[in-house]
Amino acid sequence: xxxxxxxxxxxxxxxxxxxxxxxxxxxxxxxxxxxxxxxxxxxxxxxxxxxxxxxxxxxxxxxxxxxxxxxxxxxxxxxxxxxxxxxxxxxxxxxxxxxxxxxxxxxxxxxxxxxxxxxxxxxxxxxxxxxxxxxxxxxxxxxxxxxxxxxxxxxxxxxxxxxxxxxxxxxxxxxxxxxxxxxxxxxxxxxxxxxxxxxxxxxxxxxxxxxxxxxxxxxxxxxxxxxxxxxxxxxxxxxxxxxxxxxxxxxxxxxxxxxxxxxxxxxxxxxxxxxxxxxxxx
Ligand SMILES: Nc1ncnc2c1ncn2[C@@H]1O[C@H](COP(=O)(O)OP(=O)(O)OP(=O)(O)O)[C@@H](O)[C@H]1O
Ligand SMILES: [Mg+2]
Numbered sequence: 373x374x375x376x377x378x379x380x381x382x383x384x385x386x387x388x389x390x391x392x393x394x395x396x397x398x399x400x401x402x403x404x405x406x407x408x409x410x411x412x413x414x415x416x417x418x419x420x421x422x423x424x425x426x427x428x429x430x431x432x433x434x435x436x437x438x439x440x441x442x443x444x445x446x447x448x449x450x451x452x453x454x455x456x457x458x459x460x461x462x463x464x465x466x467x468x469x470x471x472x473x474x475x476x477x478x479x480x481x482x483x484x485x486x487x488x489x490x491x492x493x494x495x496x497x498x499x500x501x502x503x504x505x506x507x508x509x510x511x512x513x514x515x516x517x518x519x520x521x522x523x524x525x526x527x528x529x530x531x532x533x534x535x536x537x538x539x540x541x542x543x544x545x546x547x548x549x550x551x552x553x554x555x556x557x558x559x560x561x562x563x564x565x566x567x568x569x570x571x572x573x574x575x576x577x578x579x580x581x582x583x584x585x586x587x588x589x590x591x592x593x594x595x596x597x598x599x600x601x602x603x604x605x606x607x608x609x610x611x612x613x614x615x616x617x618x619x620x621x622x623x624x625x626x627x628x629x630x631x632x633x634x635x636x637x638x639x640x641x642x643x644x645x646x647x648x649x650x651x652x653x654x
Contacts, residue, residue, distance in 0.1 A: 405430045405545060410481055418460065419481045425464065425473035433545040434475045436556045438462060440521060440544040441477065447519050455511030457482065457532070457540040482532035482540050489533055490593060500537065501590045505626075506651040507539035512583065513644035515541070516576040520550040524574055525559050526582035528589050548574045561603050562596045566611045567638055577638035583647065584633025588616045591626045625654070 401408040406423045413420075423434045441459045458480040466473050486504055495501070508531055515521045523530075524546035532540045546558035557572045565581035567573045585596065596616045600606045615634050618627055629650060635641045642650075 403543070405433045413478065417481045419479040421477040421479060423475045425475050426471075432556055433558070436547065436554065437477065437544045438475070439552075439554065440547040440549060443521065443549055444519060444544070453511060453514045455507050455539050455541055456514065457542045479542070480534075480540070482534050482542070484533055485529045486531040486533065486539070487528035487589075490528060490589065494593060502651070502654060503537070504531070504533075504539055505587060505590055506648070506654075508541065508583065508586065509644055509648040509651050511539060511541045512579055513648045516579070516644050522548040522550060522574055522576055523579050523582075524548055524557070525563070526579055526586060527560050527563050528586060531586075550576075561606055564607075564610070565634075565638065566613075566636060569607045569611055573638075575638065576643060577641050580633050580641045580644060580647065581638070583644070584630045584641075585616065587626050587630045587633065588618060591624060591630075592616070592618050592621055 403421075406421045409420045409422065410417055411420050412418075423430050425431050425434060441462070444456065445459065447453075460478040460480070462475065462477045464473065464475045489504075493500075508526075512523065512526070515523060521544075523541065523544070525543060526541075530541070530543040532542050534540055546556060548554075548557075557568070557574050559568065559582075563582040563585045565573075565578040568578045568581075588594075588596065594616070597606060597609070597614075600609060613636050615631075618624065618630060621627060629647070632640075632642055633647065
């Protein structure tokens with residue numbers, strides 16, 4: 373069912389000023405580039421992601437996310453995907469007093485990140501972990517196959533659950549439009565595929581690699597590389613074939629899929645459609 377707020381704000385266009393709405397959060401969530409507040413806007417709770425446009429690296433991430441969300445809004449108006457966070461719009465404003473420019477994205481409000489869910493629940497609800505993996509695969513397959521978008525930063529803290537525990541993929545700051553590469557490659561070190569370390573390659577298969585690491589986070593729940601202390605070493609080791617250690621979990625049904633997803637050779641990794649089909653058959 374479409375809510376009132378959606379009707380008014382889709383597709384993504386310049387919104388009216390968002391900074392003055394009633395803020396529900398004293399403790400906002402902090403990302404590397406943003407602060408996310410929950411606010412009341414036209415009687416709806418929304419999540420407002422605010423980014424400083426004065427800082428050059430943040431401005432680049434903001435512009436990248438805006439380009440991708442604009443693109444997504446065109447697809448999502450026609451064919452809504454439940455597992456991609458909905459963006460209602462954005463606004464850019466100068467906070468006149470201090471020459472500070474802020475950009476804000478208005479998103480549908482989700483409940484908790486998958487990383488927090490895992491921390492709180494561990495293995496208490498195994499079917500839920502399968503559901504999280506499957507729904508993430510559905511969302512990613514949709515991004516790859518219908519939108520030609522690579523997410524670029526898949527990890528448990530960029531996945532959220534809504535009040536009904538449905539997965540919502542968030543954070544398009546490092547996403548790539550495969551039809552118009554604007555070359556902002558980033559990501560989170562533990563999830564970066566070897567070819568991305570080596571030549572900045574960002575393809576659907578680099579997302580598949582990150583998805584393999586996510587499976588380890590969900591189903592093994594051990595530290596990824598406890599013995600590696602620096603990013604330089606991580607890069608060297610991963611490029612030489614090192615992966616999170618699931619040796620002790622040799623009977624785990626997800627092991628094979630992890631190995632396939634994080635294969636050193638991107639060509640040998642399955643695509644997200646194949647991953648989705650496998651997970652649905654479990
Ligand atoms: N739609 C939403 N509903 C509720 N909380 C959200 C929403 N979007 C983001 N958050 C919270 O804000 C945090 C930061 O958001 P996001 O990942 O988009 O920002 P970021 O600055 O790009 O983060 P990073 O680069 O650190 O991954 C999330 O981890 C989550 O806790
Ligand atoms: Mg994030």
